[in-house]
Amino acid sequence: MEYAKSAASALDQGKGILRLAPAWVPRSFCVPGRRIKLHPDDYYVLGGQRGGIDERWFSSTTPAKNGPLTGVNEGLSHIVFKDGSQEKQFLLRDAVDELKGELIGDRLWKKYGLWPMYSKFFDNLGPLPHHVHHNDEKAALIGQLGKPEAYYFPPQVNNHGGDFPYTFFGITPGTTKEQILECLKNFTKGDNKITNYSQAARLQPGTGWDVPPGVLHAPGSFCTYEPQKASDVFAMYQSLVNNAIIPEELLWNGTPKESIGDYQALLDVLDWDLNVDPNLLHDRFMEPIPVKPFEETDSEGYRDLWICYKCHDYGAKELTIAPGRTVIIKDAAAYGLIMMQGHGTMGDWVIETPALIRYGQLTHDEYFVSEAAAKEGVKITNLSPTDPIVMLKHFGPDNPDMEVQR
Numbered sequence: 001m002e003y004a005k006s007a008a009s010a011l012d013q014g015k016g017i018l019r020l021a022p023a024w025v026p027r028s029f030c031v032p033g034r035r036i037k038l039h040p041d042d043y044y045v046l047g048g049q050r051g052g053i054d055e056r057w058f059s060s061t062t063p064a065k066n067g068p069l070t071g072v073n074e075g076l077s078h079i080v081f082k083d084g085s086q087e088k089q090f091l092l093r094d095a096v097d098e099l100k101g102e103l104i105g106d107r108l109w110k111k112y113g114l115w116p117m118y119s120k121f122f123d124n125l126g127p128l129p130h131h132v133h134h135n136d137e138k139a140a141l142i143g144q145l146g147k148p149e150a151y152y153f154p155p156q157v158n159n160h161g162g163d164f165p166y167t168f169f170g171i172t173p174g175t176t177k178e179q180i181l182e183c184l185k186n187f188t189k190g191d192n193k194i195t196n197y198s199q200a201a202r203l204q205p206g207t208g209w210d211v212p213p214g215v216l217h218a219p220g221s222f223c224t225y226e227p228q229k230a231s232d233v234f235a236m237y238q239s240l241v242n243n244a245i246i247p248e249e250l251l252w253n254g255t256p257k258e259s260i261g262d263y264q265a266l267l268d269v270l271d272w273d274l275n276v277d278p279n280l281l282h283d284r285f286m287e288p289i290p291v292k293p294f295e296e297t298d299s300e301g302y303r304d305l306w307i308c309y310k311c312h313d314y315g316a317k318e319l320t321i322a323p324g325r326t327v328i329i330k331d332a333a334a335y336g337l338i339m340m341q342g343h344g345t346m347g348d349w350v351i352e353t354p355a356l357i358r359y360g361q362l363t364h365d366e367y368f369v370s371e372a373a374a375k376e377g378v379k380i381t382n383l384s385p386t387d388p389i390v391m392l393k394h395f396g397p398d399n400p401d402m403e404v405q406r
Contacts, residue, residue, distance in 0.1 A: 006088065007095040010081035011103065016373025017347050018103075020336070020366040021078040021089060022357060025055040025064050025120070029236075029246065033123040035157045035223040042359040046071070053359070054125075059336025059368050059394060060118035061093035065232040075232070077118075077336075080362055092368060104334045105371030108396050117314040119227040119336065119394040121157065127164040128219045129238035129246050130194050134254050135213040138269050139233045141256045149228035150286070150308040151219070152208035152316065156340045156353075156390065162221025163242065166200040167209065169217050169284065171275040177267060184237060184263045187251050191240040201281050208286040210310035214271030215280075225338075227314040227394045235269065286310060288318065289405070301325030301382075306402065307392070314395060315402040321389040326381040331374040332400040335393045339365035342389035344382045347373070351380075351389070 010018055024038065028051035032043045036056050043052045050069055057064070057075050064075030077092040092115070101109040108116065136146035151167075171180065175197040183194040195218060201209075203222045211217050216237060236250040252260045259265040274280065290297075291304040301322045308316035321327055321344070343352035350364045357363060369378060382389045395402070 006081070006083070006090050007079075007098040007103075009083065010079050010095065011099060011370065013081050014349060015347055016370040016376070017349060017378070018092070018095070018368040018370075019080045019349060019364065020059065020092065020368055021080050021362055022366065023057040023060055023075060023077050024053045024359060025057055025075050026050040026053045026066070027055065028067070029244070029250070030054045030128070031125040033125045033162050033221060033223055035159065036121045036123045037157075037354060037357050039356055039358045045359045054123045056121045058119040058338050058366060059092065059115070060120075061091075061096055061115045062118050062230040062232060077368075079368075087362075102372070103370050104396065107398075108334070112397070114230065115396065116230045117227060117394065117396050118230055119225060119316070119338075119392075121223060122219065122226055123157070123223040124219070124221055125162050126221050126242040127166075129236045129241045130168055130198060130216050130218040131234050131236045131238070132216050132269055133211070133213045133231075134233050134235070134269055135271070139231060139254065141259075142233070142254060144233040144254075145229060145231040146213045147229050147231040147233050148213050148311050148313050149211050149226050150208060150311060150314070150316065151211065152225045152286075152307045152318075152392070153203055153205045153222045154225055154340055154392065155205040157223040158205045161203070164221045165203045167203060167218060167220040168195050168198040168200045169209070169211075170198060170215055170277070170280045172197050172199055173276045173278045175276060177272065180270075181263055181267055184251070184266050187237075187239045188248055189239075192238065194238050199281065201285075206288065208307055210284045210286055210308070212271065212274060212311070214269065215274055216270065225316070225392055227308050227316045229313045235266065237266070284310070291317065291401075300327060302327045302329070304329070309402055309405050312404050313397050315399045316395065317393045319391050319393060321380055321382045323382055323384050323386050323388060326379065328377040328379050330377040331369075331393075331395075333395050334369060334371040334374055335395045336368045337366065337391045337393045340390040340392060342382060342384055342387045344380060344384070344389055346378060346380050351391075
């Protein structure tokens with residue numbers, strides 16, 4: 001099979017590390033924040049009906065759910081490799097299907113039979129509507145998986161905070177189900193004012209949040225790195241945001257056809273106790289945690305931080321390599337990565353952080369590391385005498401290296 005030959009060749013060529021092409025995703029209900037390094041002429045390259053490109057997806061085997069106009073393979077990551085004198089591309093999803101545990105590790109392949117997470121940049125100029133992601137039980141009703149997600153706000157892509165750098169989380173304690181139900185029923189009457197019953201937190205670069213399924217949230221206007229479970233299920237519960245009306249179809253987006261019109265079904269998607277938990281903001285906030293004490297790693301030329309660590313479905317690290325240093329970094333699990341700063345080499349690959357990317361242009365800033373290569377150790381050299389290398393690394397479920405912090 002052609003994919004089998006290509007997948008094996010690409011993995012061998014990269015000695016266990018695959019180079020990925022940028023995967024850009026538009027959203028019709030969003031205005032791009034223009035911080036994800038796409039060329040200014042290309043944010044609306046797919047046309048006005050598709051909306052602006054305000055997301056880039058990483059290590060994705062999950063197709064975007066963007067309605068009837070969704071492009072072929074939208075949201076899916078492609079592997080780039082040399083076949084003789086030709087540069088070819090094929091889907092990471094197909095490589096996982098062919099290589100199985102050789103790529104993602106037997107532990108994940110035997111349990112899931114797929115790469116069960118992806119990450120993205122979300123980059124919106126304004127806030128998103130108060131919305132919810134379904135748990136596995138509710139998502140299964142429309143043939144999808146549930147979706148927990150996490151946020152991290154990289155300083156390198158947050159030179160400005162956008163129009164509203166605050167995120168609403170949950171429901172204010174003391175609110176009744178009847179009050180939220182009334183907001184849902186008023187969705188088509190203009191502003192349903194659901195955020196009257198929520199609380200917002202100011203966003204801080206270099207920190208993040210954990211967002212379990214069933215929790216209402218209205219992401220603010222920071223450029224956000226989002227590891228998440230392999231799903232694109234959601235429903236919008238706020239009808240007016242930033243003076244823009246949200247289409248009613250997005251209210252029922254995650255609802256099975258037979259339940260459309262049943263507002264109680266929308267309410268049942270919410271994890272009520274978690275939404276009204278008075279400790280919600282405290283418990284879901286994430287500050288980086290050193291993998292090892294800095295006094296141990298600074299002398300070796302690097303710093304390694306857990307940045308997303310409150311959910312067993314995924315985890316994420318921020319790795320910094322000091323100028324002029326070479327390190328070998330070992331991990332217990334396969335991972336994808338995106339470069340945030342600097343340039344150098346990683347194994348046999350060039351790694352660099354582009355300042356500007358045209359739509360369709362290939363880059364050397366995104367890779368996928370097989371479990372075997374991760375365990376053996378990845379050699380990274382920072383070729384700059386002044387600039388650190390900074391990369392974000394996203395891992396799948398139950399990483400043996402990560403202790404979930406509840």
